[in-house]
Amino acid sequence: MEQRVDLWSEVIKSEEEEGGDIPKIEAVYQRRKKPENKSSSEAVNLGWLVKGTRTSSINGLKRDSWARSLSTRGRESIAVRAYANHQPQKKPARRKKPAIPKGKVEKAPDFQKEKEYFRDIDAFELLEESPSPNKSSTWTMGEQVVPEMPHLSTRLEKWLISKKFNHACGPSSTLSKIFENSATRQEDSICDNESSDSCALKTPEKSSASNTSVFRLIPSCDDILAAEDVPVRKIKMEAIDLEDELKQLSLTSDPISTHLDFDKSVLDLLSACGQMQPSNFIEALSKFCEPESIVKIGEGTYGEAFRTGSSVCKIVPIDGDFRVNGEVQKRADELHEEVILSWTLNQLREFETEAQNSCPAFIKTQDIKVCQGPYDPILIKAWEEWDDIHGSENDHPDFPEKQCYVMFVLEHGGKDLESFVLLNFDEARSLLVQVTAGLAVAEAAFEFEHRDLHWGNILLSRNNSCTLPFILEGKQISIKTFGVQISIIDFTLSRINTGEKILFLDLTSDPYLFKGPKGDKQAETYRKMKAVTEDYWEGSFARTNVLWLIYLVDILLTKKSFERSSKNERELRSLKKRMEKYKSAKEAVLDPFFADMLMDQTS
Numbered sequence: 321m322e323q324r325v326d327l328w329s330e331v332i333k334s335e336e337e338e339g340g341d342i343p344k345i346e347a348v349y350q351r352r353k354k355p356e357n358k359s360s361s362e363a364v365n366l367g368w369l370v371k372g373t374r375t376s377s378i379n380g381l382k383r384d385s386w387a388r389s390l391s392t393r394g395r396e397s398i399a400v401r402a403y404a405n406h407q408p409q410k411k412p413a414r415r416k417k418p419a420i421p422k423g424k425v426e427k428a429p430d431f432q433k434e435k436e437y438f439r440d441i442d443a444f445e446l447l448e449e450s451p452s453p454n455k456s457s458t459w460t461m462g463e464q465v466v467p468e469m470p471h472l473s474t475r476l477e478k479w480l481i482s483k484k485f486n487h488a489c490g491p492s493s494t495l496s497k498i499f500e501n502s503a504t505r506q507e508d509s510i511c512d513n514e515s516s517d518s519c520a521l522k523t524p525e526k527s528s529a530s531n532t533s534v535f536r537l538i539p540s541c542d543d544i545l546a547a548e549d550v551p552v553r554k555i556k557m558e559a560i561d562l563e564d565e566l567k568q569l570s571l572t573s574d575p576i577s578t579h580l581d582f583d584k585s586v587l588d589l590l591s592a593c594g595q596m597q598p599s600n601f602i603e604a605l606s607k608f609c610e611p612e613s614i615v616k617i618g619e620g621t622y623g624e625a626f627r628t629g630s631s632v633c634k635i636v637p638i639d640g641d642f643r644v645n646g647e648v649q650k651r652a653d654e655l656h657e658e659v660i661l662s663w664t665l666n667q668l669r670e671f672e673t674e675a676q677n678s679c680p681a682f683i684k685t686q687d688i689k690v691c692q693g694p695y696d697p698i699l700i701k702a703w704e705e706w707d708d709i710h711g712s713e714n715d716h717p718d719f720p721e722k723q724c725y726v727m728f729v730l731e732h733g734g735k736d737l738e739s740f741v742l743l744n745f746d747e748a749r750s751l752l753v754q755v756t757a758g759l760a761v762a763e764a765a766f767e768f769e770h771r772d773l774h775w776g777n778i779l780l781s782r783n784n785s786c787t788l789p790f791i792l793e794g795k796q797i798s799i800k801t802f803g804v805q806i807s808i809i810d811f812t813l814s815r816i817n818t819g820e821k822i823l824f825l826d827l828t829s830d831p832y833l834f835k836g837p838k839g840d841k842q843a844e845t846y847r848k849m850k851a852v853t854e855d856y857w858e859g860s861f862a863r864t865n866v867l868w869l870i871y872l873v874d875i876l877l878t879k880k881s882f883e884r885s886s887k888n889e890r891e892l893r894s895l896k897k898r899m900e901k902y903k904s905a906k907e908a909v910l911d912p913f914f915a916d917m918l919m920d921q922t923s
């Protein structure tokens with residue numbers, strides 16, 4: 321073992337001399353034209369519920385709802401380019417070599433040392449100690465399936481193991497270069513062999529992953545996209561968490577699974593989360609707080625929400641073949657889309673100088689991880705304590721060894737509108753203006769429609785802020801908060817155009833959603849959405865956002881009590897009336913009701 325560590329010291333020393341770094345992942349993708357043609361899409365079978373309107377399931381478990389029993393639904397996506405144009409796609413151009421920055425001389429890489437090292441280290445039979453793949457398989461990245469590169473993952477694992485013994489060492493850029501080099505040899509053939517569709521289907525997350533040094537196994541096709549004359553947006557992703565990977569590659573314990581155990585959809589999901597394999601639950605959670613301090617704070621049909629320090633971890637079991645809370649578990653590919661959606665919305669929080677659309681209205685996603693294993697006893701304890709006080713509607717979390725989950729690490733957004741106590745009319749109108757402006761910004765940026773903005777999906781918290789910055793189509797605005805800040809959560813039903821894909825949930829085959837009680841504001845809103853979209857859920861209908869704004873005004877008038885005058889109530893009622901004619905949140909935000917809460921910063 322000593323000898324191996326020494327060998328690695330040599331490799332790393334040579335890297336240090338070269339001054340290598342793991343580059344930060346920065347994916348680039350582009351916005352394209354709005355789709356023109358209708359496209360039929362297949363509904364995928366999955367049961368679901370809406371918070372506050374819970375369903376009695378086939379299993380007859382704890383949840384109930386207005387009439388919603390298990391029904392079919394599935395998240396859908398359409399590649400924007402393919403959607404807009406059904407013509408056969410042109411072959412993508414070959415990936416060009418990036419220009420060498422001025423003032424820098426490109427050195428021809430010399431991997432002789434590393435090659436010798438790998439020859440040596442192979443002789444050490446390290447395979448027996450490391451969880452390396454031992455059969456041929458495929459390695460996937462994004463939509464593409466890349467034949468496994470000989471010895472590559474073995475080497476990566478060896479490298480990670482070596483890192484484990486050399487904590488002080490920096491990242492191996494040389495090793496990364498070997499991977500990139502190997503990948504480059506495959507790039508041309510991949511880009512040649514794949515239709516341009518596969519590039520068009522590349523998601524922001526996938527492209528970000530393809531930009532990491534460790535994951536750079538296939539071409540990102542960024543060059544091809546960048547060549548087109550359309551605005552470019554960027555998604556920043558965290559680099560692959562090497563510490564996590566090291567923990568997974570323990571020499572003393574058997575890892576739960578290697579990537580060979582997973583199908584493509586899970587590998588895509590892992591890739592979007594910057595992982596090579598699922599994390600251990602408690603290790604992932606302990607990054608955010610002392611595990612003993614974890615407290616459950618809420619639950620949905622699919623997710624259990626725990627407070628972990630200043631963050632909230634929403635844990636969603638996936639891909640299991642048994643029901644949870646009476647529902648079929650979500651599939652990895654569905655969650656993959658929610659991951660993309662979350663990261664896409666996160667971009668709105670970037671207030672760069674050239675930003676055209678920004679706002680803090682959507683909950684900040686801090687991290688997303690795939691985990692595996694049964695619920696940790698600490699989580700079970702937190703779950704049971706919450707159950708004792710609130711009486712959970714969910715099943716006790718008993719999961720098998722192989723169970724996978726997606727863990728969304730979110731900013732703590734406060735309490736939902738249902739339970740938040742609004743003090744006065746100013747707080748109520750600040751809530752309205754923030755939601756309206758937030759939706760307007762997301763509409764402008766991504767044709768976003770939330771489609772499920774009931775009072776459980778708007779969180780509120782109090783802080784000392786007076787105003788919040790928004791940018792709508794290049795215009796900088798300050799919005800009065802009266803000390804209350806909102807965060808919109810739960811994008812399960814949302815529709816978004818990421819610029820490469822349209823992500824939406826096809827509600828056509830979910831008849832029960834539209835069968836809620838007559839007169840119930842939430843149920844009526846789903847029915848109004850159906851009328852507006854005519855069941856063409858992939859289409860862009862910003863009016864659905866206005867329907868939820870009208871619902872929100874109704875809720876404030878009928879379900880929330882706060883200090884208000886009859887003049888205030890009249891103002892709310894006339895706002896509601898005027899909203900009937902708006903086609904989008906972008907139009908609604910110009911309503912005179914909001915005028916004195918929006919301060920134009922550009923004039």
Ligand SMILES: Nc1ncnc2c1ncn2[C@@H]1O[C@H](COP(=O)(O)OP(=O)(O)OP(=O)(O)O)[C@@H](O)[C@H]1O
Pocket residue numbers: 369370371372617618619620621622623624625632634683730731732733734735736776777779809810812
């Ligand atoms: N970022 C957050 N900050 C504070 N609380 C949160 C946060 N995210 C979720 N919660 C709490 O957890 C609950 C469940 O979250 P969420 O609605 O996202 O789950 P879900 O399973 O998607 O729900 P649904 O049943 O609507 O599909 C919320 O109602 C809220 O109380």
